[in-house]
Amino acid sequence: MLQAFIITLREGVEAALIVGITLAYLTKIGRQELRKTVYAALGAAFLGSIGVAIVISRTHLNEDVFEGWIMLVAAFFVNRSNKGGAEDGSRDPVDASSRS
Numbered sequence: 001m002l003q004a005f006i007i008t009l010r011e012g013v014e015a016a017l018i019v020g021i022t023l024a025y026l027t028k029i030g031r032q033e034l035r036k037t038v039y040a041a042l043g044a045a046f047l048g049s050i051g052v053a054i055v056i057s058r059t060h061l062n063e064d065v066f067e068g069w070i071m072l073v074a075a076f077f078v079n080r081s082n083k084g085g086a087e088d089g090s091r092d093p094v095d096a097s098s099r100s
Helices: 002-028 032-058 063-083
Strands: none
Touching: 002 032
């Protein structure tokens, strides 16, 4: 129980940092009109998270099978994010001509 609380607290602090940094950046570049969009996205993420939690808790899935599928989906997304790179096909986002 304590481990779940600590993980949830850590993730909440991380999310708050991301939202705070985003709002500070929008203020810095003079785009305060986008603050509503950030708050709308935050609310949608919160409601979506609650909705998915309710759906998952009401379906009686085998926990091991469910965790296995979640791991496969996570591996797919990690694999897809690692395939992104520069338009020239290199995986290094730093331009080769800028290296000395």
